[in-house]
Amino acid sequence: MSWLIKNASILGGEQQDMLLRDGVITEMGKDLQDGEAEILEAAGLIALPGLVDLHTHLREPGREDAETVRSGSRAAALGGYTAICAMPNTNPIADTAGVVEQVLRLGQETGLVDVQPIGAVTIGQRGEHLAELGTMADSAAQVRIFSDDGHCVADPVLMRRALEYVRAFDGVVAQHAEEPRLTEGAQMNEGEVSSQLGLAGWPAVAEEAIIARDVLLAGHTQSRLHVCHVSTAGSVELIRWGKQKGWQVTAEVCPHHLLLTDEQAHSYDPVFKVNPPLRTAADVQALREGLADGTIDVVATDHAPHAAQDKECEWAQARPGMLGLETALSIVVQTMIETGLLDWAGVAERMSITPARIGGLNGPQRRGAAGGPIAGHGRPLALGEPANLTLIDPAARWTVEAASLASLSRNTPYQGFELPARVSATFLRGNATVLDGKVQL
Amino acid sequence: MNRHLLSAGDLSREDALKILDTAEQMATVGDREVKKLPTLRGRTVVNLFYEDSTRTRTSFEVAAKRLSADVINFSAKGSSVSKGESLKDTALTLHAMGADAVVIRHAASGAPHRLTQWLDAVVVNAGDGTHEHPTQALLDAFTMRQRLGRDLDGAKVAIVGDILHSRVARSNVQLLHTLGAHVTLVAPPTLLPRDMQTWPAQVSYDLDAALGDVDVCMMLRVQAERMTASYFPTVREYSRRYGLDGRRLALMPKEAIVMHPGPMVRGMEIAGEVADSSRATIVEQVRNGVSVRMAVLYLLLTQDSTGQGTA
Amino acid sequence: MDTRVPETGVQRPVRKILDAPALSRVIDRIAHQILEKTDGGTNTVLLGIPTRGTFLARRLASRIKAFSGLAIGTGVLDITLYRDDLRMRGARALEPTEMPDGGIDNKRVILIDDVLFSGRSVRAAFDALADLGRPRAVQLAVIVDRGHREFPIRADYVGKNLPTARAETVKVQLAEVDDVDGVILVPAESTPTPLDGESV
Structure with a gap:
């Protein structure tokens, strides 16, 4: 099927028509006509390349009660994503070619977004022995990002080896920066609020100490380091310093760290429990500035669905994590566009172009029937490019209702929040996965 | 007054004084031949204790019984809780049983707050994790006043x-600040919370210096396992720097009193001779606990759901 | 004195039932009656029910002393914790219960209250007394009996019988708490809150 998208504002700029045919943007310009194509009137909507998430938890295999590849894919499409990277902390852990290929296959069967598996750095994410990184890289999943996310690769020797080893296949180690001894029993940001609430603190230094070490290791090994979910002002400074050195360091920030603070913990409602924890208003400001000036490269959701019983309990017993896919864009609009820190082109850069580049998902070729790497994401909206894009209504305002989200879980921290901007449509290789804010499946 | 007692910080000065004044009247009941009032007849008070604390549980139980409430002790051991029942399901069970008040002791900070979201009963925090223990503060204030x-x-x-x-x-x-007292917290830096600038208290690392003009010196228990986590080097050194012994007692003004919420570790934070001296109020604190808890149960259970009493 | 109270509804006048001298005469008369009916006040104590009963008991004791020279024992009996309507009315501040010297065992106890209405306060007072001792006999003295009893209770000493409508409020005012002495009848519309001295 072909689509003729009329009058979309490309990256928030000039209005143009786009003809999508056979998965490619075949025509662009004013007043395009096509007798066969389905017409989508997009006046007032903004067209961005399909969003790419470097940090999604899909829970399959193992916790299909919390999320499946299918339900997570629906949430992603509704959020404007055309590609997501699935973290390996499933059950079993995605530390072998078998598991990453299973996740890849489940993603292909759903077909709403491209699901790129991330492989574990160490066997069982236990931080002891390297997993078979090369075998995962050579598998059908063609893994390029490796992470023990949820756990830190705390052993400096192991981290050094991982960074060095993945150079052989242009891999990147995505580090969950958390010094484990400094965060034993930790429940929330260590500071004034934790002291008052009597919840054990997760100090900023536990993140910063690992980032400082890893940035130095990235420099020493000349390898690629990606820092997951940066949450403190100090971390932004360390990453800025590493980049100034010319080392291959990239970093992501989560939407919730751009908006929420540790004051939320006063409710003791674990929907606000997340790892790394919500920090202070000063950290939020530093993260926004770091994202605006490019120190932090990308926004990643850390979408972390949890079953109701894992959140409807005492704070200390609750699992950390928040839903993010369906709200990420709106939070970025509220925190970065409405504040004047970014324009729409800047959002495209940080939510599509750069994450696709870091994840190796931006190759030019279309995926053939015989497989091959996931590609064609985070590329310009231009003639001949793969038709992966999303249309956003910037004027819409909507109220978050946990019960009406596509995720199987309900742990959104934004319940009842009124947020700006809504995804109107999403196209994956020219096929509409979302139309009029509804999943087409 | 708030509908629940979750934090001492929720009490206004007026609330706190009302509780203390009421407790004074309640105390007279303990001296009577008939140590019982019909006030809460037909009301059900549940003691929901997830941590062992015979002292606090018994104190609440005596308080509720002196007011003629029906008391159900729901301890975590040997109940459905130890079989993995969630706090929420336990709350729904208590709700279905028609509990009017739930007194909860829990190892998790904030558990009483969570409980209020799942049942209608008045919730009294009897100690949650490392967060608060408001009735202990009330009985301490009562003892100081006395x-x-x-x-x-x-x-x-x-x-x-x-x-x-x-x-x-x-x-x-929080409570002492509300009541107009000046608080100095004395501890090694490792045992003080981070970012305490907003706490209405002064901080000192030097016990000797702090004792010269106090009216009250309250000693807290220090668990020996803190030593293995390197909060201090040895019990001996802790005791030498922060223990209250006879020499330090002599540094205090003559009328100043020594308090301890118990259980004490003699020879660690407090010397035996100090604990047994007439300046120590440890036994009174236990007795006053009953009166204060009677006052709290009475005031919370006889106000309507908007927190309005007519007093 | 201002005989109208501020109100939100229809303005209806507050009726003055007794002025200060009349109230004073009522108290004198009750003091005399007590002396007559108790063999000159022997083996007798007065227990005031707070708030106004406390002050009335003291006034009665002082009049009895003036008339007979007898220093009759007085005390205070707070009945709040014995009320059967706490769930409807909510918690009130407690006042100390004070027993007279020598206690109440085997004594003739005269309960002193300002207004007798439903009888619920007096019923609560019986329960409270039972927990404090065993009097030989219990009597009741009130300034105003306004009717509408809900219990088989009657007063032994009554200053004034006053027929009222149920929704009206009778207020005994004493200089110790109200700055003036007297008894007033407040119409139904002008009573936004239950008054402390009112018997319910």
């Missing part, structure tokens, strides 16, 4: 020991 023979405006109170992990300290700092 011993000092006056309201606590301007009273100087030193709280000494493991402030970081102490729910007693958190509740006392």
